[in-house]
Amino acid sequence: MTKNRYGLGRDIPADVARAVRQRDGFGCVVCGNAIIDYEHFAPEFKDAKEHNTDGIVLLCVMCHGLKTRGRLSSQSISDAMKSPKALQRGFSFGPFDVGSKHPELILGNVVARNVPVLLQIFGENVFCIREPEAKGGPFRISAFVSDRNGAPMMHIVDNEWRTRTSNWDVRVEGKRITINSNVRDIDLVLRSNPPHQLVFERFNMRHRGIAISSNAGQPTVFEMLDGRTLSTDGMDLDGCKIGVMLDKTGLSIGVGGGAVSIKSMSVGFSQPSGSVPRSNRPSSTASILPFKPRK
Numbered sequence: 001m002t003k004n005r006y007g008l009g010r011d012i013p014a015d016v017a018r019a020v021r022q023r024d025g026f027g028c029v030v031c032g033n034a035i036i037d038y039e040h041f042a043p044e045f046k047d048a049k050e051h052n053t054d055g056i057v058l059l060c061v062m063c064h065g066l067k068t069r070g071r072l073s074s075q076s077i078s079d080a081m082k083s084p085k086a087l088q089r090g091f092s093f094g095p096f097d098v099g100s101k102h103p104e105l106i107l108g109n110v111v112a113r114n115v116p117v118l119l120q121i122f123g124e125n126v127f128c129i130r131e132p133e134a135k136g137g138p139f140r141i142s143a144f145v146s147d148r149n150g151a152p153m154m155h156i157v158d159n160e161w162r163t164r165t166s167n168w169d170v171r172v173e174g175k176r177i178t179i180n181s182n183v184r185d186i187d188l189v190l191r192s193n194p195p196h197q198l199v200f201e202r203f204n205m206r207h208r209g210i211a212i213s214s215n216a217g218q219p220t221v222f223e224m225l226d227g228r229t230l231s232t233d234g235m236d237l238d239g240c241k242i243g244v245m246l247d248k249t250g251l252s253i254g255v256g257g258g259a260v261s262i263k264s265m266s267v268g269f270s271q272p273s274g275s276v277p278r279s280n281r282p283s284s285t286a287s288i289l290p291f292k293p294r295k
């Protein structure tokens with residue numbers, strides 16, 4: 001590890017780095033880009049005796065380079081620190097590199113190939129992939145990802161991802177984006193394997209009342225409004241128009257043809273908070289039919 005003349009190492013303590021991210025809205029203060037470096041600004045790293053949030057600023061690779069080359073002044077950076085770009089816009093952003101081959105989307109244990117709409121809830125496309133705008137151009141991924149309480153957490157619009165500044169913490173490290181709602185609880189881990197694969201490794205989201213979750217090594221679970229749950233250890237979808245469709249009648253898998261292969265699936269009943277106790281519900285074994293194949 002390189003140390004400066006005061007013996008200060010490059011590694012910024014995790015809590016200091018997080019406080020800087022939260023203050024600057026998880027993006028470069030100048031332009032809002034989420035692919036950032038932590039820049040010792042006042043004083044510069046060579047003169048710094050400690051890692052102090054006040055002296056560190058988020059700068060993207062581009063703006064950092066402009067500063068190093070003298071094309072971005074210290075004055076402009078201190079001005080930007082007073083009103084970071086991401087906070088002004090409500091999100092920080094970054095690109096996904098998507099190629100001209102239909103990308104594969106993996107949502108927990110659900111693998112979708114050649115599926116234009118991976119998840120549709122009450123008619124809204126939550127994860128979808130559109131054809132390239134021009135021949136040879138990239139396929140276009142869009143998604144609306146909410147947190148466990150249903151608040152917007154991240155949007156993907158034609159391969160540009162935008163993480164909301166209202167999140168508690170957003171870390172972009174290597175190919176992963178991690179969003180937490182507090183120190184312990186991870187709401188999203190998203191890994192990109194450019195140019196053909198996007199993996200939602202972990203998530204706890206709620207969209208229009210329907211909860212969907214998958215945590216390391218655990219099944220992917222869909223929980224309907226009435227507490228019915230469906231969990232799977234693995235599902236492969238290929239060539240379906242819609243991979244998973246949820247509406248008021250329940251859940252359909254593999255809509256519009258294509259191939260569906262299911263490793264295991266179980267249906268159950270969870271107890272939504274504030275609901276009628278389970279013992280008071282009518283017996284519903286026969287009526288639990290959240291899963292129906294549909295053509």
Ligand SMILES: [Zn+2]
Pocket residue numbers: 028029030031032033059060061062063064
């Ligand atoms: Zn920037």
